Amino acid sequence: ILNVEQSPQSLHVQEGDSTNFTCSFPSSNFYALHWYRWETAKSPEALFVMTLNGDEKKKGRISATLNTKEGYSYLYIKGSQPEDSATYLCAFQAAGNKLTFGGGTRVLVKP
Amino acid sequence: DGGITQSPKYLFRKEGQNVTLSCEQNLNHDAMYWYRQDPGQGLRLIYYSQIVNDFQKGDIAEGYSVSREKKESFPLTVTSAQKNPTAFYLCASSRGQGVKNIQYFGAGTRLSVL
Numbered sequence: 001i002l003n004v005e006q007s008p009q010s011l012h013v014q015e016g017d018s019t020n021f022t023c024s025f026p027s028s029n030f031y032a033l034h035w036y037r038w039e040t041a042k043s044p045e046a047l048f049v050m051t052l053n054g055d056e057k058k059k060g061r062i063s064a065t066l067n068t069k070e071g072y073s074y075l076y077i078k079g080s081q082p083e084d085s086a087t088y089l090c091a092f093q094a095a096g097n098k099l100t101f102g103g104g105t106r107v108l109v110k111p
Numbered sequence: 112d113g114g115i116t117q118s119p120k121y122l123f124r125k126e127g128q129n130v131t132l133s134c135e136q137n138l139n140h141d142a143m144y145w146y147r148q149d150p151g152q153g154l155r156l157i158y159y160s161q162i163v164n165d166f167q168k169g170d171i172a173e174g175y176s177v178s179r180e181k182k183e184s185f186p187l188t189v190t191s192a193q194k195n196p197t198a199f200y201l202c203a204s205s206r207g208q209g210v211k212n213i214q215y216f217g218a219g220t221r222l223s224v225l
Contacts, residue, residue, distance in 0.1 A: 001170050009151070032211070043216040044201070089153065097142055097161060097205065097212045098169070103153040
């Protein structure tokens with residue numbers, strides 16, 4: 001079983017502040033790294049899929065970077081808003097279609 | 112509306128009973144997946160299917176069974192052999208080909224033991 005870890009497990013952010021958190025994954029046999037957002041009472045939704053070392057993706061105030069050589073990805077939220085409150089999941093994809101998920105980072109943005 | 116439908120939303124199992132969780136998709140996706148989530152943990156893969164009439168065990172298949180007789184449907188049976196079935200179960204589907212294997216999820220079924 002592959003080891004995909006996310007840290008921290010949870011964090012509280014004041015509205016308007018920026019924050020970031022980490023996903024670490026195996027640096028060998030890399031194929032893609034996925035980020036999902038999972039809001040309470042909803043289904044997880046894909047945010048980004050990254051495949052190349054040095055990739056950067058952006059969607060509104062949320063962005064992500066990828067370092068496949070050292071096996072980590074950062075997700076950044078700029079100017080956090082209450083609607084950013086969710087659990088953010090990363091998932092490692094080796095060759096093939098299976099995803100191995102991390103434990104998630106639960107973000108709570110306080111007004 | 113295209114998407115994945117899981118039913119029921121809540122399910123209760125008695126000791127020694129088998130229960131079946133339904134998952135239907137109308138996205139025309141080839142691949143389907145079942146995950147389990149326990150409190151404070153990530154999603155763990157139970158079973159997956161990349162094509163009709165074929166499926167593979169995931170990381171925690173013991174005590175579960177699946178079938179894939181139709182492209183749209185991938186039901187999960189939690190058998191009496193699963194001694195700790197209380198969890199949140201998510202079904203997902205994907206095109207299943209190529210690098211961008213983005214998965215689309217249902218709303219989940221919460222299973223509890225009576």
